[in-house]
Every structure is written in structure tokens, then in C-alpha cells.
Amino acid sequence: MSDDGERAISIIGFIGSVFSPWYRWSGRRNPANHCCLNVVTYGRGGRWTMTDRGQEALGLSRDRLQIGPSAMVWDGDRLVIEIEEISTPHAQRLTGTVTVIPAALTEVELPLTDDGGHVWRPFAPKADIVVELNRPGWTWRGHGYFDANFGIRALEADFDYWTWGRFPLRDGAACFYDATRRDGTELSVAVGFAEDGSIRPIEQPPKARLKRPGWMVRRETRADAGYSPRQVKAMLDAPFYNRSAVMTKINGEETVGVHEALDLNRFRGPWLMPMLAVRVPRRRGWPGWL
Template identity: 45%
Template sequence: MFSPYYAWARGRNGGAAAALEHCAINVALYSSARGEGRWAMTERGRASVHCEATALSIGPSRMRWDGDALVVDIDEVTVPMPSRLRGRVRLHPQSLADRSFALDAAGLHRWRPIAPRARVEVEFDKPAVHWKGTGYMDTNAGARPLGADFAHWSWSRGARSQGRCAVLYDVTRRDGSTAALALDFDANGEATAFDAPPPAALSRSGWGVDRITRCDAGTLPVLRRGFENAPFYARSLLDTTLLGERMTCMHESLSLERFDTAWCRAMLPFRMPRALR
């Protein structure tokens, strides 16, 4: 959905383009040492995409269900400095959620937290790193381009005690209306809505993207680290307080107004090349 090639194809064809001609697996590998992370996001056409009931291959990388675990085999080349990025991620859902949530009034855009909390095993040989921890899996689906209906959104997810986690989702629509989701997931994946706490502003990203979160009244979030700093997108790690509990959250901010500009899309191929075949 963030492919500049897909956007350009829609522009050439009156808004219609084949999504299967614009597929990619995005891998972002971060390091505790700044400047040593890896990024890969090579777009490929329909001939390199193979879909099955329990598996999806895009180029040399593949994800598949193996029993109760989602296995992702990664074999990519990083950008902007080429290097091999090869390894495996195995995600064991603690529970599976079957409920999706509408992000717009018409229900054209939906978000589903497939595995609100999971156990994750990471094994890479290029580079040689491995670890285990907790993770999360979700999906977004829509019947229209995001920029047609949204101006901005932010999302965050933090692990709580006793196998729970909290997720916040804030959207600002093109018509100026807003919506907020505040969900507490228990160890079985059941979601309970709670009153969205007051908004709290974080510092803007290096590209000037607004970063806004929510936290319990009388508390303040702390921005620990920025992971991604793009003209239209920022991914960050922050400490915050929700439901009376201090937690560390992954946070994302997205500006669709920025993404829809010609200058922003012209920059994206430097981070998202397209394979020639």
C-alpha cells in the first residue's frame, strides 16, 4: 500500500492497477548499536508471487503456517547499501483473534489483530544474530487507497503483565473526523475496549512527522528511540502508562498527506527498489 510504483500505475490507469503486480516483503532488522540495522523491501511483479491456502511466496522469501506457528523464511538484499539479509522468524501465537475493526464509517478499511501477543524466535545467518522474545501480528485491508480516506494515523502496542497487551489506534480522516480505538487484550486474545486516555504529544520526527500517543491522565510518555524516520512515516519505541501500568510500546505515525505528494513518492525507490523480473 506504500508502493510508489503502484500509485504511479493507478495514476496512469484511471485509478485501477493490479495489486499482485506490486508485492514486497519488508524486513527491518534493528541493532542496539545505532547505524547497524538492516532494511530490505524489494517490490516484485505477479510472476514472482505465489499464493497458497497456508503459504505466500514473494521472490525468494516465503511465509507459511507450520502447525500452530507462522514461519517466515527471509532471503533479501538490503538497501541502500547492498548486503544479504537471510534468516528465519518463527511466530507462535499465544492466541488468535478473529475480530476485525473498522477504521472508517463505511467499513472500507479494516484492521485485525491476528495474534495480539506471541512468542517469537529469530535466527539469522546473514547477519549472524538470534534471539527470542514476545511479538505481535496484525493485518490491514482496504477497498480504497489509504490516502483517499485518511490524512494521518498513529498506532501503538505494548505488552502488559499476565499475558495481556494494550493497543491504541488513532485516525484522522480526510473529512476532518477522528476515531480512536483503545483495546485491552487478555491472554486468550479477547479484546475489551476501554476509554481512550488523553492524547499526549511526542517530539516530531526528523522529517517533521507528528508523533502523538495517549497515556493515563497525570503521566507523560517518554520517547526512548526512533527506529524509522521517513518523509511520511516514523516508527519509535516509547515508555508510557496505560490502565495504570507502565509499559514499553512500539509506536507508529503515518502521514498520508505526505505520502500523496509527488516529491515524497519520488524518494521512495531509494528504500523500495523494484526487481526487474
């Protein structure tokens, strides 16, 4: 998010693009054949890119994840994301770099299922970011984070619903992960991070409802008792997924962070895949047209 709160960006590198209809239709047999760099900018002139690419577009080394013409590169103490994509539906080039400079790196790994089939890794719960893109007004500085999810099964095979939130604090950050698994069990985790990336105890506030967005996805987050959290910036609103900036209060401190809600019962429905195919074009090879 930008320091003035007017703009935001989300970037996800996929090997096995979990929300791609092409990956599902393929039977999910070859994750490398469905790689993607999803870049979404929020605010005036915001754009969406999510191109599903074949395995010829994937390159892996110790410090570099290459996905077609774009890449994520670890450079010393920072992550540099090189973006060269085409937006949908505007068909405009989105190019430039985003640099993520972590305050610290963590060793934290959280299994989301009892067998470890899904794992969350918050590599950098707090970071500075520098955005330099070719769109008007899209050169700015702000704060962000860097995390990853890994899984050996489809998300909808193991989960019905989850919410996630990351909220910066004066002396660190707090993350909340709540999920309902397919077997009826619940995941409820609160993790506090100090500035140096170390874990610290944090009291988990009670759940609090958020107003439903346009696609009516159920949303809830964590907030101090008696406090009503609210959306302060709309980001992504889809039939099964919502991302927004939310203001809440955590252990007496009011803060604005990124919140996500994912309804995997909706995502499980076959009716959704043709809709997603419109927003997620498929390009088998690269080089060639972006």
C-alpha cells in the same frame, strides 16, 4: 522486540505495496503486480529491505504467501517467515527465519471507515518471537505481535493522519488506533486483549504528545493523565512515517511498546515518490537476481 530491548524487527507482507512509488505510478490497477516483503532490523547492524516485485513472484495457497524468494508460512500454531532478501543501500543478503508464536489468536475485525473500505485485523496481539538471521548478533528471542490491514482504496484517499500503538501488559496487551479521515471525521479506538486473545474493556487514556523526530512528523500516543510518554528506541524515521519504541503508562502500568505515526498529507505529495524509489527497487520477475 528482543527481551533485552536492544534489537527489534518489523516485517510486512504486501499484496499491493501501499508505500511503493511503482505501485502509485502504475495507477494501482493490479495489486498482485506490486508485492513485497518489507523487512527492517533495528539496532546494531540493522538493515532495510523493500523490493517491489511483479506478479510472477507472487504465490498464494491456504498456508503460504510466497513473495519472490521469501515466504510467510502458517505451520500448525505459528507463523514462520522465510527471508531471502537484499538490503538497500548496502546490497547485502539478509537471510534466515523469524518465527512468531502467538499466545492466542483472535476473531477481532475493526472497520477503519464507515463503509468497511479499510479493515484492521489483530490476529495475535501478543506473541513470542524467535529471530535467526545471517547478520552478526541477529539471533535472539523476544516478544511481538501479528496483525494485518486490508483496503480497497489508497490510504491517502481516505485518511489524512493516523497513529497506532501496541503495548504489552502483564496479563495481555492494549492497542490504540487514532485517525483523522479525509472527510473530517475521527477514529478513536482502544482495545484490550486478555492472554487468551479475548477482548476485554480498557479505559482509553487521554492523548499525549511525543517529541517530534528528525523528519518532524507529528506524534501522539495514549498515556495516563499526568504521565509524559517518551521514545526509548528510534526505529524508522521517514518524511511521512515514523516507527519507534515508546514508554507510556496505561491504567497505572508502565510499558514499552511499538508506536507508529503516518502523515498521509505528506505522502500524498508527488515530490516524495522519487525519494522512495531510491529505497524501494523494482524487480519484475523471479527467479533471477533477488
